[in-house]
Amino acid sequence: MELNNIKPAEGSTKNRRRVGRGIGSGLGKTAGRGHKGQKSRSGGFHKVGFEGGQMPLQRRLPKRGFISLTRNDIVQVRLSEVAAMPVDTIDLAALQQAGVVSHKALGAKVFLSGSINKKVKLVGLGVTKGARAAIEAAGGSVEAAAAA
DSSP, X not given: XXXXXXXXXXXXXXXXXXXXXXXXXXXXXXTTSOSSSGGGSTTXXXXXXXXXXXXXXXXXXXXXXXXXTTTTTEEEEEHHHHHTOSOSEEOHHHHHHHTSSOTTOSEEEEEOOSOOOSOOEEESOEEOHHHXXXXXXXXXXXXXXXXX
16 A cells, blocks of 8 residues: 555545536526525625624623532531530531631531541531531531521
8 A cells, every 4th residue: 555545435525516607517506595685695694693783692691600609608617627616506607706617608518527526516507427427426416407
């Protein structure tokens, strides 16, 4: 095999479409562009997203990107941070008071990271399975938020 003998596989290439070469070609006269209108003219294409003067979709939609508006509402708290707190009853206000979570936080969830060896009572906070097991093993308890 030499480089000058290499050819594409049979049927893998087609001849290009020669438009505007007479009626016998099937693409004569208007050359497949139809009759009249913007798309039949030379240079008659508009930019992507153009809607004929109507406000385009990309300008009608609000621009806030892919940033979640609620991403900081529920804060994650390590079990070791809970163990380091001086109080025995821990709720969202106590976490905010101690500076563990932001004052903007609307909730918190405790996850298993570190260890705990003192008895604490968690009120109104989310808790993972592992963290719940560790807290209860240390003699503590977890309560759901009181219904208002």
